[in-house]
Amino acid sequence: MRVDEYRNKCVSADEAVKVVRSGDWVEFCWAASMASLLEEALARRTEELHDVNIRGAVLLKPLAILDSDPMGEHFTWNSWHLSGRERKLVQNGQAYYIPIKYSEVPRWIRENLQTDVVAIQVAPMDEHGYFSFGVTISHYAAAIEKARVVIVEVNEDMPSVHGGYDHMVHISKVDYIVEGGHRGLPELPSAPATEIDKKIAAYVLPEIADGACIQLGIGGMPNALGQMIAESNLKNLGIHTEMLVDGFVDMVGAGKVNGSCKQLDRGRITFSFAAGTQKLYNFMKNNPVLAAYPVDYTNHPCNASRNDQLISINSCLEIDLTGQVCSESAGTNMMSGSGGQLDFVEAAYNSKGGKSFICLPSTYKDKPGQVQSRIKGLMTLGSVITDTRTTVHFVVTEYGKVNLKGLSTWQRAEALISIAHPDFREKLIAEARKLKIWRRKA
Numbered sequence: 001m002r003v004d005e006y007r008n009k010c011v012s013a014d015e016a017v018k019v020v021r022s023g024d025w026v027e028f029c030w031a032a033s034m035a036s037l038l039e040e041a042l043a044r045r046t047e048e049l050h051d052v053n054i055r056g057a058v059l060l061k062p063l064a065i066l067d068s069d070p071m072g073e074h075f076t077w078n079s080w081h082l083s084g085r086e087r088k089l090v091q092n093g094q095a096y097y098i099p100i101k102y103s104e105v106p107r108w109i110r111e112n113l114q115t116d117v118v119a120i121q122v123a124p125m126d127e128h129g130y131f132s133f134g135v136t137i138s139h140y141a142a143a144i145e146k147a148r149v150v151i152v153e154v155n156e157d158m159p160s161v162h163g164g165y166d167h168m169v170h171i172s173k174v175d176y177i178v179e180g181g182h183r184g185l186p187e188l189p190s191a192p193a194t195e196i197d198k199k200i201a202a203y204v205l206p207e208i209a210d211g212a213c214i215q216l217g218i219g220g221m222p223n224a225l226g227q228m229i230a231e232s233n234l235k236n237l238g239i240h241t242e243m244l245v246d247g248f249v250d251m252v253g254a255g256k257v258n259g260s261c262k263q264l265d266r267g268r269i270t271f272s273f274a275a276g277t278q279k280l281y282n283f284m285k286n287n288p289v290l291a292a293y294p295v296d297y298t299n300h301p302c303n304a305s306r307n308d309q310l311i312s313i314n315s316c317l318e319i320d321l322t323g324q325v326c327s328e329s330a331g332t333n334m335m336s337g338s339g340g341q342l343d344f345v346e347a348a349y350n351s352k353g354g355k356s357f358i359c360l361p362s363t364y365k366d367k368p369g370q371v372q373s374r375i376k377g378l379m380t381l382g383s384v385i386t387d388t389r390t391t392v393h394f395v396v397t398e399y400g401k402v403n404l405k406g407l408s409t410w411q412r413a414e415a416l417i418s419i420a421h422p423d424f425r426e427k428l429i430a431e432a433r434k435l436k437i438w439r440r441k442a
């Protein structure tokens with residue numbers, strides 16, 4: 001019976017995308033799960049379609065629709081979170097960013113967003129008629145509830161993952177199935193940890209106790225910390241995160257993780273999407289220790305904070321002397337996105353014994369190659385505030401760590417200058433004076 005249903009719904013990618021109409025919004029991909037056959041088929045319809053908006057994120061492959069429509073007259077790419085590839089597209093005016101608080105995306109889709117077609121990549125159907133969403137759970141179930149048409153592209157290499165709820169779709173809710181065969185998964189290798197990353201991680205490590213529950217963000221530094229935890233004496237750790245990365249596999253492999261102290265999903269590794277190397281994807285396949293959930297479950301601060309000692313480790317691009325954090329743009333140039341950073345900054349502080357860490361190298365090199373401080377008197381004009389100064393807890397550079405909670409403006413300036421690169425401290429003191437946040441000595 002179900003075999004018949006499967007056969008009847010199987011079509012070619014070109015046949016499936018015929019359902020897309022001018023004016024539609026299509027929910028398409030997140031990171032490592034992109035339905036490339038469908039995307040290429042959509043590009044072949046370029047001349048017939050107008051004003052089709054596509055939503056996706058963390059694009060890891062080139063887009064055929066951009067080659068077929070270089071002037072953006074037919075398709076508009078809207079990204080929930082920019083990969084390096086999308087950063088260039090946005091800066092060239094070929095794509096747009098959707099500002100998000102990631103925990104809210106499923107609700108936005110259910111309550112606010114036009115969603116006509118869902119076209120996603122999934123794992124092969126199981127004997128009960130379910131397709132696992134594989135490496136991306138995120139907001140897919142909410143989009144499916146809303147859509148006029150649901151198309152799944154089956155990738156034989158997509159791991160089926162164990163989960164809590166809304167981590168798979170039943171065939172009865174699918175309109176078209178496109179069999180893609182073995183298509184592999186794009187890899188997002190972790191940036192190798194630099195000496196600065198290791199120094200920063202060394203300040204964070206002593207703040208983590210046995211039984212803590214870990215969230216790691218995106219970027220080189222969180223990854224360095226994952227490796228250090230794997231090599232530490234810590235034990236009985238738990239994992240409750242938005243993004244599952246290779247660093248967690250190392251922690252599990254080293255015997256550091258058993259989830260025995262978690263209040264939520266005890267004994268399980270809670271996550272909403274994964275991106276990494278084949279090592280991570282192999283680890284995920286049918287692994288009963290995993291608990292995949294939609295992002296409003298993993299990221300909602302009221303949920304995540306139910307775990308005691310939640311430790312959240314994220315990176316940023318710049319911070320001003322009062323503690324406002326920008327993690328997503330360089331001035332008006334969008335670099336990445338807010339993602340779930342604020343969700344976890346809030347969740348960790350609300351968890352009993354929890355701590356959030358914003359980690360940043362003290363400097364960066366600008367385009368002409370000049371070294372600049374990431375700690376600034378004033379935020380660069382146009383930079384987006386990802387975490388307001390009231391939410392920020394610990395800030396860490398290679399020169400130390402400070403806890404900003406409850407500090408007066410002059411104390412914040414003093415604390416942040418103490419962890420700025422020494423070459424910039426005098427200049428920052430002068431700026432703090434000008435801003436009236438440098439204490440007059442009694």
Ligand SMILES: CC(=O)SCCNC(=O)CCNC(=O)[C@H](O)C(C)(C)COP(=O)(O)OP(=O)(O)OC[C@H]1O[C@@H](n2cnc3c(N)ncnc32)[C@H](O)[C@@H]1OP(=O)(O)O
Binds near residue numbers: 340342365373
């Ligand atoms: C995923 C979860 O589990 S939940 C929450 C996590 N989500 C988030 O934290 C979202 C926001 N954060 C992010 O997107 C990332 O962590 C980032 C962008 C802040 C850091 O990522 P990294 O890869 O470590 O970036 P990095 O510090 O190397 O900087 C990226 C680029 O910006 C440049 N840059 C850094 N700081 C600045 C600055 N203040 N001004 C201008 N440019 C800057 C760097 O030079 C680098 O340029 P390049 O790509 O040309 O070399």
Ligand SMILES: CCCC(=O)O
Binds near residue numbers: 081218337341
């Ligand atoms: C893709 C990463 C989303 C986030 O940073 O939260």
